[in-house]
């Protein structure tokens with residue numbers, strides 16, 4: 001059977017830890033290293049364990065650590081989201097809906113209420129699949145992750161976090177403690193859209209996010225970021241498409257050209273959800289759509 005359809009088997013006996021602080025979680029991770037996995041909601045990890053794709057002997061839960069559960073906004077510094085914050089907490093945050101609507105819109109397109117009640121944004125990123133829905137919007141928002149290990153803390157842009165399917169820059173003893181997003185530039189607007197085989201409860205076949213800053217008269221694109229999901233080994237920026245639009249007045253022709261170039265920048269594969277050729281065409285369609293939909297937002 002294929003990887004995604006593999007038989008689910010009962011979990012073997014595992015020792016599970018429930019630390020109360022990040023420091024405790026990191027020291028457990030250091031102690032058990034390659035034999036341990038941290039988890040938050042477990043919505044990605046447990047199915048993988050049931051398919052025996054991962055066989056950790058020790059699990060370290062992050063969900064009961066109060067210092068990883070917060071959403072904080074400061075005008076100068078922007079937004080900080082603790083790693084144990086659930087997807088539904090993000091979706092329901094009035095502050096995120098107001099200042100980072102692209103993030104709330106993205107989460108509303110993910111999974112189901114039940115999965116969002118326990119699944120986390122950090123888990124979505126750390127699972128490191130190219131189709132992770134939160135990656136493209138976080139990339140265009142310029143988000144970075146705070147990584148905490150036994151010896152050091154460091155920050156890495158979400159854009160540089162992924163190394164390939166199932167691989168990130170995290171080393172075995174590090175965890176993500178928070179997601180940091182800069183304050184939104186004045187007038188910035190963005191949209192994330194995903195294309196799926198089924199209408200709901202489905203991973204993206206293609207996901208596209210765009211976020212741009214118009215000039216004061218709103219007819220020119222001062223800055224734009226476009227990110228693509230599920231069409232390469234890692235979520236990626238469509239930088240050539242961005243260059244086409246930057247510093248120019250928006251026009252149908254220019255948007256069409258940028259969408260075509262974004263499609264050429266994608267590197268999709270044929271798989272169970274769709275062919276590479278179809279995916280490239282969907283990148284073109286969604287890129288055009290996310291820009292057009294963002295333009296009409298207030």
Ligand SMILES: Cc1cc2nc3c(=O)[nH]c(=O)nc-3n(C[C@H](O)[C@H](O)[C@H](O)COP(=O)(O)OP(=O)(O)OC[C@H]3O[C@@H](n4cnc5c(N)ncnc54)[C@H](O)[C@@H]3O)c2cc1C
Pocket residue numbers: 037038039040041042043044045046062083084087109110111112115118119120121122123124125126127131132133134170174175176177201202203204
């Ligand atoms: C029915 C169903 C529908 C789904 N629909 C979608 C969807 O529409 N879009 C989508 O993108 N995903 C979807 N998913 C996948 C999943 O729900 C999300 O990726 C979710 O955000 C994962 O969060 P979690 O907290 O459950 O991760 P977990 O399963 O707890 O962890 C996932 C991985 O990340 C690691 N990890 C978790 N937190 C940290 C941390 N703080 N630091 C370091 N490593 C960490 C774990 O070790 C594990 O390897 C779906 C899953 C299910 C079961």
